[in-house]
Amino acid sequence: MKSFFSVPVTLVACALLIGAAPLRAQSKSECLACHADAGLQDASGHSVSVDEHKFGASIHGSLECVNCHAAIKGYPHPDKVTPVKCDTCHTDEAQGLAGSVHSNAAEHPCTSCHGDAHQIYPKTDPKSAVYPLNIPRTCSACHADNGMAKKHGLAPVYPSYIDSIHGFALSKEGLLVAANCQSCHGSHHILSRKDPASPTNKVNVPATCGKCHAGITENYLGGVHGKAIASGNMKAPVCSDCHTAHAIEQPTADAFRMRSTPICGSCHTDKFSTYRDTFHSQLGSLGGYVETARCWDCHGAHDVLPASDPRSPIASGNLVTTCSRCHAGANASFVKYQPHANARNRTLNPALYFIRLFMNLLLASVLTFFVIHTVLWLIRSRVDQIRRKAVEGGKNA
Amino acid sequence: MPDLAKTDAAQAVEGKPHFKERFFVRFTRAQRSMHAVLFSTFLGLAATGLPMRFSQSYWARKFASGVGGFGTIIFFHKLCALVLTVAFLIHVKEIFQRGLLNREKGIFWGSTSMVGNWKDVKDLLGHLRWMVGLGPKPQFERYAYWEKFDYWAVFWGMVVIGFSGYAMWFAPFFAHFLPGWALNAVLVIHSEEGLLAILFIFSIHFVNTHLRPDSFPMDMVIFTGVESEEEFRTKRPQEYERMVREGKLEKRLGEKPAVWLVNFSRVAGFTAISIGLILLVLTLSAYFRE
Known part of the structure; x- marks a missing residue:
């Protein structure tokens, strides 16, 4: 948002600078006398043509060429000109980028995300490469199983994301509110998840997901896992430990139900092994019958509470209600059954x-x-x- | 065992004396049907029960997904259980009627009873002595001790496995008169007793009754109902002598089984034995990998 408010201010600043320049600034029409030619190339064969109409419709359409190509002082200009510096105007973004994982300007020029420099649109415009519905595809240029991600040994996250519940909401349902890459990672100041300041750092994940999933996060923070994280116990799970980061599934879907118990079991190994001895697990492991009790059917999912807490679904006073959700007619004797007997x-x-x-x-x-x-x-x-x-x-x- | 499908002429060609081999009835049609119901439902219960018992094993999951998942497995498990329960109740009713109402002799004691007696103990010890070459082979009556053991193992097994199975099926109902820990216990009892039944039937019963040299490859009498005079005389000499002594031998005379019945029995029997042996291998492999 910052960039929008600062555009008029910076334009004025740029105009002042240009006005103060000793040489006469060239107008767009003078440049386009040559650069409107669609076939115009520089010495190394790169196209140097500019489509006047497309540029005019872009967010920078009101600017003069020399506002950005500031090194060009007159005509004829040298064959080689210094590259455009976006940070002359976009200082905040440049500062964010400087400390981020994308700080290497040679590898990550602004255009790698924002697209053709002469056709940049505001991020609210569906033509923009950073329009919410276009962001995953833009990031996938590097973060699919190709390009930069491969070079840096990063996981190809795009395929996982695009098949996830977020990816589905975005690409199939077309929801602007669906989480896209930058919803969680930010845009210019993207940090490694190992960085404590990163929104994807383990300790910050609940707050990051909570930007949308506020109710769930509130439940989570009240449960044993949320409290453990808040007290600095980093072994406790955050959202992504159970749901994964990119390949997030619909939690009520059969596939996730089938996979869910080993996720809890990866920490609660003793409980997992006793659960496996029971009929709940024997039924559940064979597939085709996903209704059998999984961990969270009895313990709750986000607001997991110990049995000693009277609000817990496994507190002795609540067991008849909890078991009755599947076992109609369960009585006080029935709930003496031990689902983790050894x-x-x-x-x-x-x-x-x-x-x-x-x-x-x-x-x-x-x-x-x-x-x-x-x-x-x-x-x-x-x-x-x-x-x-x-x-x-x-x-x- | 004698090849029942062979014609008299063929036997004559092999140099046998040309006389008509006599066949004697051992099992009635009702008893044979009961065995058929018992072994088909048992195979069904084993095939559907084992994947549940060893639900973490690869073959269990493959099998489950192949037949349509756990829902299909438990459906057929319960279906077989119901059929077997009905068969069991019919059998109990028959014992009750014949033994208590009609006061028929030989049901609860005597030479033809399934109930164990002193002779069975002596036969067991004598048989073991004979196996190691320390004595003569015992003269068996109508039901030998291992056959009685088979019977009571199945009887006890059906009561235990059946009760524990129904306790799981209708757990909230059973919880009205069972303590809570019993609901945990029934699964342990059900699976261990089921495992014992499977291991016993598919190894001990198969070998004792069908695969041992005297009966190899299959004792057809449970399918055809009749056995040859030679088989009768050598396998159960005491019963044969008793029949002769009491003049009842001729009453036991039966027809030589038809070729179709022999062939049908072979197909059914070998199918059952093959399924059983495959399940035995899978069970053992899963059990020792656990």
Whole structure:
């Protein structure tokens, strides 16, 4: 927004500077006498033609050529001219860019994002390369599986983004409010996520997502994960740890439900392993039946609270309600079921431990006895059969 | 075992004395049907139960996605369970009717009963002695001790697995009279007992009854209902002698099974055994990788 307010101011400033110049500034029409020629090229074969109408419609259309091409003082001008410096006017943007990941001007000239220098439009104009709906495609010039991203060893994030729920909202639904690259990363002052000042730094992610998802972020900050992050425990998950950064899916979709428990399980390994022993997991892992309870169906997703908190869905007073969401008719006895019972732990679940032990002993003893019995029997029968065959030439051999 | 499909003429060519081989009835049509229902539903339950028990294994997930996911698997698991439950209830009703109402002899005790007795203990010990060459082969009656074990293992298995299965299926209902921890226990019991049943049937029962040299490759009597006189005499000499002594042998005479029945039985039997052996391999591989 800053650039819009500063344009008239800088124009006046530029006009003053030009007025004070000792040499007469050339008018656009004088330059276009040559540069309107669509085939005009410089010595190295680059096009140096300018479409007067397109330039006139662009945001810089009211400027004179020499306002930007300030090195040119008269005609004829030298073959080689110094490159245009956008920061003469756009000082704030230039300052932001200077400390960012895109600070190398040779690799990242302004035109790499804003497009043809003579056809730059305001970002509210659908023709602009930085119009919200065009930003992902603009960034993809480098951040798909090609170009700069590859050179710098960065992940090709564009394909993940464009298939995500944000990408879908933007490219298929055409929503201006859909998060595009700069919604999270900023525009000129893009910082590595390792930089504590970056909006994509782990500690800042909840606030960044909260710019749109305000309600969810409020829930999250009240839950155990949000509190842990706020207290400096960086092991706790932020939005992107569960939802990913770019490949964000519709969380209620089957695919995400199927993948979700291992995400929680990657930190809560003990709970994950006991969950896997239960029917909830055995059903859930096989696919085609996604209704079975996943972590957050019982624990909540964003406002996860410990069982000791009476607001928690797994607080003892709320269990009947929570279980009844799937198990109609669940009563106080039903909710004594332990969804994380560990039959291998004698102190935690003694009854289950001894039942499992008994079943295992039964299984082992029956099978051991009968395997020995059967093997001996097989050997003896075969020996007998061969003997009989030798005597009778019998048919049972 | 004798090749039932062979004609008398063919046997004559092989140098056998040309007499008409006699066949005796061992199982009634109802008993054979019960076995057919039992093994088909058991295979169905095993094939759908194992992917649930080993839901983390590769083949379980492939199988599940191949048949349409967990929904299909649990549907067929429950369907087989219902059919087997009905068969089990019919069997219990029959025991009740024959043994208690009609006071039929030989149901709860005696030579033809399924209930174990002192002779079974002696037979087991004698059989083991014979296996290691320390004694003569025991003379078995109508049901040998391992056959009785098979029967009671299945009987107990159906009660335990059935009850624990229904407790999971109708958990909120069962919670009215079961404590909460029992809902955890039923899964452990169901899966361990199911695993035992699968391992036992697909290894011990298959070998003891069908794959051992005396019956190899399959004991057809459970499919055709009849066995040859030679088989009867050598496998169950005590019953044969009792029949002769009591003059009942002729009453047991049956027809030589038709070729189509023999062929049909072979196809059905070998299919069942093959499915069972494949499931056994998958079970063992998943169990030891766990």
